[in-house]
Amino acid sequence: VTAYAGALGQRPGAVVAAGTGMIALGTDLTGWHRADGWGHLLGDCGGGAWIGRAGLEAAMRAHDGRRGGSPALLSRTEAVFGPAGELPGLLYPRTDRPAVLASFAPEVARCAASDPVAAEILALAARYIAEAATAVCPASGTPEVALTGGLFKLGDPLLVPLRAELAEQLPHATAVSAAADPLTGALRIAAELAKGSLRLPYDPRLLYVPTHQDR
DSSP: OHHHHHHHTTSSEEEEEESSSEEEEEEOSSOEEEEEOOOTTTOOTTSHHHHHHHHHHHHHHHHHTOTTOOHHHHHHHHHHHSOGGGHHHHHTTOSOHHHHHHTTHHHHHHHTTTOHHHHHHHHHHHHHHHHHHHHHSOSSSOOEEEEESGGGGGOHHHHHHHHHHHHHHOTTSEEEEOOSOHHHHHHHHHHHHHHTOOOSOOBTTTBOOOOGGGO
16 A cells, blocks of 8 residues: 555556565555455466566476477576576575565566567566556546556566556556655655545555544
8 A cells, every 4th residue: 555655646546566576456546456466376476476487487498398498598597596407406495485586587588588488478477467457447537557666677578568468458547657665655644644635545454544433
């Protein structure tokens, strides 16, 4: 919610926050809607860990000689992690596996211009991100959609297909730049509460504001 308030203030729309994971949050100012953000085992589709894992899978396919492999991603895998055959032993004992997977996402982006497998991974990530935004974005009016988070620093290899997906899936919405970060969003919420002008909807799980009766 603080990311939403930072990105869009109190306007209706949707915000996608993506880094290692990926979550979308939207509101029509009467209630909140959430999509994904379920972690790297159950979701976070299109997020950094998802992209990195898909890139490493393509590398391992190339290592095995299976269809769908990417020699380019295999080369980058071995440059980053060492021999591909030793990757499971390096990865599986780690308690920070999502972060390790996400660390490979920039390598996928770097390969995308010349490697169709890497480009397809990012195209699918863009589709998943847009689907999450579509699931939470108000279906009527002129909502705005903002993107926030470190994943979007991957730049055009992800943003170009993502903009195309958003235009196709949400033709009634306007894609905008996030106005500010989550910290600014938290300050905005506090300021609007102090003035009694908070229009973002209350929610016991997302935006809970105690009343005098709760004290």
